[in-house]
Amino acid sequence: MxxxxxxxxxxxxxxxxxxxxxxxxxxxxxxxxxxxxSAYVFLRMGDITGTFASGSQELNVPLATFNTLVLITxxxxxxxxxxxxKLGDMKKFKMHLGSTLLLAGVFLVVKYFEYSxxxxxxxxxxxxxxxSIYFTLTGLHMIHILGGMVxxxxxxxxxxxxxxxxxxxxxxRIETVGLYWHFVDLVWIFLFPVLYLL
Amino acid sequence: xxxxxxEDIKKSxxxxxxxxxxxxxxxxxxxxxxxxxxxxxxxxxxxxIIASVKGTLVAGYFMHLFTERTTIxxxxxxxxxxxLTIMFLPYIAFTDQAGV
Numbered sequence: 001m002x003x004x005x006x007x008x009x010x011x012x013x014x015x016x017x018x019x020x021x022x023x024x025x026x027x028x029x030x031x032x033x034x035x036x037x038s039a040y041v042f043l044r045m046g047d048i049t050g051t052f053a054s055g056s057q058e059l060n061v062p063l064a065t066f067n068t069l070v071l072i073t074x075x076x077x078x079x080x081x082x083x084x085x086k087l088g089d090m091k092k093f094k095m096h097l098g099s100t101l102l103l104a105g106v107f108l109v110v111k112y113f114e115y116s117x118x119x120x121x122x123x124x125x126x127x128x129x130x131x132s133i134y135f136t137l138t139g140l141h142m143i144h145i146l147g148g149m150v151x152x153x154x155x156x157x158x159x160x161x162x163x164x165x166x167x168x169x170x171x172x173r174i175e176t177v178g179l180y181w182h183f184v185d186l187v188w189i190f191l192f193p194v195l196y197l198l
Numbered sequence: 199x200x201x202x203x204x205e206d207i208k209k210s211x212x213x214x215x216x217x218x219x220x221x222x223x224x225x226x227x228x229x230x231x232x233x234x235x236x237x238x239x240x241x242x243x244x245x246x247i248i249a250s251v252k253g254t255l256v257a258g259y260f261m262h263l264f265t266e267r268t269t270i271x272x273x274x275x276x277x278x279x280x281x282l283t284i285m286f287l288p289y290i291a292f293t294d295q296a297g298v
Contacts, residue, residue: 013267023274027274030278041285053238069225072218072225073218076218189253190249197228198232198242
């Protein structure tokens with residue numbers, strides 16, 4: 001049985017189903033990260049000793065700045081992969097999506113070095129309230145990066161066969177994974193100043 | 199964001215590159231602003247303003263929200279309302295504790 005509204009737009013929503021689905025999922029993600037941001041504000045406001053704000057001084061700003069630029073670049077390569085599909089250029093699609101995967105890997109490697117340095121200096125989630133929220137927020141964000149990498153890899157290698165049989169449906173799939181990826185970038189845009197610079 | 203012509207898509211590539219450049223510049227501005235001698239509250243609001251501009255660029259152009267369907271905008275509007283509510287909770291808790 002064919003699943004309806006994979007490509008054609010529903011009259012009531014004005015879009016294909018997966019698009020509404022990913023936006024509803026992203027709305028729930030906004031609340032997930034929003035709750036944790038709220039916890040961050042709560043802990044920061046409740047800190048009368050000043051130790052919470054000083055936690056960020058232990059973090060590596062140049063590395064995080066580099067990682068911010070890496071994620072922004074990956075957002076561009078992601079949207080360029082969708083553009084390439086719209087223009088029917090499969091070779092460029094693979095190049096751009098492959099670059100996105102590579103940049104995601106770079107982000108994780110940098111994060112690995114950051115985490116290693118913290119552990120080496122005896123800094124763990126139970127060190128302070130700042131580091132408990134730091135590891136929770138960045139850890140959850142890293143899980144999202146990893147999840148995105150799995151999906152991107154699928155669409156880059158085995159899943160790309162669909163382009164030959166159902167090109168429009170495949171393009172829509174890339175648009176939805178792109179929306180997810182940009183959201184992950186968006187979260188980092190707020191995490192970076194909040195955790196590293198304030 | 200559906201039903202794009204090839205011409206539209208080619209034009210939008212230039213926009214994406216412009217957004218990318220703006221995001222890169224704003225990242226440097228964020229870091230530079232953190233070295234300004236501001237109070238904790240001012241520094242927080244300045245960082246949030248810059249992050250919000252960057253976020254608007256990503257959501258508006260990369261996620262196509264500037265040209266998106268009303269259904270999605272309505273869903274996000276509702277989400278934003280609840281997000282503001284949840285961000286306001288710590289403030290309520292502390293003013294309550296202070297007996298204000």
